[in-house]
Amino acid sequence: MRAAGKPTAERSAIMRAVKSRDTAPELMLRTMLRSIKPGYRLHRADLPGKPDIVYGPRRLAIFMHGCFWHGHDCKRGARAPKDNAAYWSAKIARNRARDATHLKALAALGWRTLVVFECALKDKPALERRLRDALEAGEGGQR
Numbered sequence: 001m002r003a004a005g006k007p008t009a010e011r012s013a014i015m016r017a018v019k020s021r022d023t024a025p026e027l028m029l030r031t032m033l034r035s036i037k038p039g040y041r042l043h044r045a046d047l048p049g050k051p052d053i054v055y056g057p058r059r060l061a062i063f064m065h066g067c068f069w070h071g072h073d074c075k076r077g078a079r080a081p082k083d084n085a086a087y088w089s090a091k092i093a094r095n096r097a098r099d100a101t102h103l104k105a106l107a108a109l110g111w112r113t114l115v116v117f118e119c120a121l122k123d124k125p126a127l128e129r130r131l132r133d134a135l136e137a138g139e140g141g142q143r
Contacts, residue, residue, distance in 0.1 A: 017134025023116040026052055026064040032128060033062075037135050047111070058138030061106055062114045063099070071096045074119045112138060 006028050021043055033040060034052065044054045044061075051061035067077035072090040083086045114134045120127045 015050065021052070022125055023064070023066070025121055026068065028062050028121055029053070029062070029116060032124070033131060036128065048105035048109070049099070051113075052108075055135065055138065056133060059111045060132075060134060060138045061111050062116060063102075065099070065115055065117050067093075067117050067119050069095060069097060070117070072117045072119065074117065076119060078118070 030042075030053065037055070039052045039055070040062075041113075043050055045050060047054065047061060049061070049063065052064045053062040054060070055062075058100050065072065068079065071077055096132060099115075099134070103115070106113050112134070114130075116127065116130075120130075
């Protein structure tokens, strides 16, 4: 049995392979947005949190979050790893705190934000309505 807290080479390889951009959920979201309102930019590094999708004139920043990584309260997000549980609990808590800081900073700059968790992709009509509402609220650059 391995020492607690020490990742195996196999686990390390798996974790290295996890992408932070252009993930399958993000690509699905972008496909939906292209049919609703094209003209967004990706991963703007000049904004807090480097939002996944940005509609500049509408001042709308969209984040696509994985349920596990960002501690969503859905079934997948609430599932706690058995190995190295203390590490993962702290890691997800840090992610959530960081996310909240980014959302606050964007709001302080006058940006509207929309956080989409990957589980929302299961109900595409509801997600599409939510996206349309967010985009229509920003017509003409209004808040």
